[in-house]
Amino acid sequence: MNAAIADYNYLMTATLLVIGLYGMVGKRNLLKKVIGMNIFQTAIFLFFIQGATKPGATVPVWDARISGEAAGYINPLPHVLILTAIVVSVATTGVALALLLTIYRRYGSLEEGTILERMKQSS
Amino acid sequence: MRGSLENIVVEGVSRFFVPFIQIFALYVITHGHYGPGGGFQGGVILAASIMLLRLSLGEEYEHRRFSPRLATVVAAVGMLIYAVAGLLPLAWGGNFLDYAYLPIPGLSPAELRYHGILIVETGVGLVVWGTLVILFDHLMGSEP
Amino acid sequence: MSHLPVLIPVTLLFSAFIIPLAGFLKRDLAFAIALIGASLSFVFSALGLLAVIPGGELRYHLGGWIPPVGIEYALDVLSAFMATVVTFVGTLALLYSRRSILQEVPERFVPMYALAMLLLAGLAGIIVTADLFNLFVFLEIASISAYALMAVGDERGCVASFRYLILGSIAGSFYVLGVGFLYFSTGSLNMADVAQRLPNLHDSRAIVAAATLIFIALGLKMALFPLHLWLPDVYSYAPSAVT
Numbered sequence: 001m002n003a004a005i006a007d008y009n010y011l012m013t014a015t016l017l018v019i020g021l022y023g024m025v026g027k028r029n030l031l032k033k034v035i036g037m038n039i040f041q042t043a044i045f046l047f048f049i050q051g052a053t054k055p056g057a058t059v060p061v062w063d064a065r066i067s068g069e070a071a072g073y074i075n076p077l078p079h080v081l082i083l084t085a086i087v088v089s090v091a092t093t094g095v096a097l098a099l100l101l102t103i104y105r106r107y108g109s110l111e112e113g114t115i116l117e118r119m120k121q122s123s
Numbered sequence: 124m125r126g127s128l129e130n131i132v133v134e135g136v137s138r139f140f141v142p143f144i145q146i147f148a149l150y151v152i153t154h155g156h157y158g159p160g161g162g163f164q165g166g167v168i169l170a171a172s173i174m175l176l177r178l179s180l181g182e183e184y185e186h187r188r189f190s191p192r193l194a195t196v197v198a199a200v201g202m203l204i205y206a207v208a209g210l211l212p213l214a215w216g217g218n219f220l221d222y223a224y225l226p227i228p229g230l231s232p233a234e235l236r237y238h239g240i241l242i243v244e245t246g247v248g249l250v251v252w253g254t255l256v257i258l259f260d261h262l263m264g265s266e267p
Numbered sequence: 268m269s270h271l272p273v274l275i276p277v278t279l280l281f282s283a284f285i286i287p288l289a290g291f292l293k294r295d296l297a298f299a300i301a302l303i304g305a306s307l308s309f310v311f312s313a314l315g316l317l318a319v320i321p322g323g324e325l326r327y328h329l330g331g332w333i334p335p336v337g338i339e340y341a342l343d344v345l346s347a348f349m350a351t352v353v354t355f356v357g358t359l360a361l362l363y364s365r366r367s368i369l370q371e372v373p374e375r376f377v378p379m380y381a382l383a384m385l386l387l388a389g390l391a392g393i394i395v396t397a398d399l400f401n402l403f404v405f406l407e408i409a410s411i412s413a414y415a416l417m418a419v420g421d422e423r424g425c426v427a428s429f430r431y432l433i434l435g436s437i438a439g440s441f442y443v444l445g446v447g448f449l450y451f452s453t454g455s456l457n458m459a460d461v462a463q464r465l466p467n468l469h470d471s472r473a474i475v476a477a478a479t480l481i482f483i484a485l486g487l488k489m490a491l492f493p494l495h496l497w498l499p500d501v502y503s504y505a506p507s508a509v510t
Binding site: 021024030033037040041044047048051077078081084085088089091092095096099100102103106115116119 | 400403404407411414415418423425426428429432433436437439440443444447450451456
Binding site for chain 2: 328
């Protein structure tokens with residue numbers, strides 16, 4: 001239990017992840033699913049950033065007055081990976097919203113149950 | 124000229140701010156290698172400036188200034204800048220995206236890599252700008 | 268000749284971005300460029316296959332940076348063969364897709380070809396790359412193009428595509444989590460480097476978690492048995508050329 005409390009930041013990331021997963025799977029409104037997807041992806045980014053920190057280190061912009069060697073700066077590689085993943089997340093959210101717009105125009109509603117009913121009626 | 128909102132305060136303020144937003148976006152793109160920023164972030168800010176204009180001035184007026192077709196062209200041109208900056212070193216003996224072999228005279232390889240990154244970041248900024256404006260137009264307009 | 272590993276996805280990406288420009292001028296030009304790009308990529312992968320069969324592999328350092336600092340593309344016999352097959356099938360599918368697309372969705376002719384090029388570029392990139400995170404980037408390029416391509420057809424295609432989008436982004440994010448675990452345990456993103464460092468760490472729980480996450484992610488994307496729910500709807504509602 002002590003270890004779990006000591007790593008409380010990872011616990012909070014896991015909580016966000018599960019909240020996002022619940023939003024994607026448990027909610028019936030399609031827009032809430034998209035929001036859940038964004039929360040889920042944000043939790044993953046937070047996990048990466050937490051893993052990149054080092055104790056006592058600072059922002060990775062080189063300055064001779066702060067430190068001369070690499071141990072004084074946090075690892076910038078995960079930050080670059082997160083940037084790429086954020087771009088992917090933005091693109092996916094854009095496509096999801098465009099799809100939602102087309103679904104709304106066609107079926108008149110964003111609730112999953114209503115859409116499935118109308119799909120069965122029109123087929 | 125009046126836009127569709129007919130509210131002079133909103134129009135005046137957004138028209139005033141757009142050039143400053145775009146200059147700040149240029150600053151973010153060019154200072155990406157030394158501070159927070161870079162191509163994607165600057166491109167998003169540029170797209171935000173266009174979205175501000177579209178929201179405050181109305182679509183018919185804005186489409187004449189920065190039409191959706193121009194956004195597609197900007198995105199394609201940005202990607203072509205990136206691809207050309209990547210493919211040029213192939214002809215001069217380096218690998219793909221190896222900026223040390225770019226054919227700019229009078230610079231050492233380290234400086235060439237420095238400037239090569241800047242060229243590529245500008246390309247990425249243009250791509251993101253064009254793509255986000257296209258997305259915004261499709262979501263807010265009535266085009267298919 | 269040694270530039271082959273990178274040229275295979277780059278020609279497809281390049282043509283994907285020229286197609287909107289050409290489509291503004293004349294619609295059939297888009298189809299011609301798509302065909303040229305796909306067949307050029309097929310020629311490059313066939314050349315690559317011929318170059319690696321005598322033995323050895325082609326390793327290519329992107330940007331001149333040596334791994335593990337830089338991203339690396341590798342062509343060995345298996346990946347060159349897969350690249351040849353994928354680009355060959357892609358070229359054939361493009362060749363015969365013109366009439367089908369004109370019949371079903373004529374107003375979206377140009378964007379369909381741009382998206383098809385992006386999809387092929389993503390698939391070719393997945394095969395060619397030897398870097399774990401680069402694989403994620405190409406995986407997502409292919410997935411996003413697939414989400415958009417599937418939604419164009421039947422009206423019910425949008426709902427099927429949305430379901431695939433939600434499941435596909437879960438899969439992509441799980442893959443990123445798995446790669447994160449691997450990176451924090453081994454310290455490198457290069458596939459060969461990680462393979463070298465793994466035997467020393469076979470007792471670590473993080474590695475097991477990473478392996479599970481990556482397996483689930485790729486299983487979702489490939490529609491492996493328990494995770495295949497999104498596949499039948501998508502196949503029934505997409506336009507014929509996309510399938």
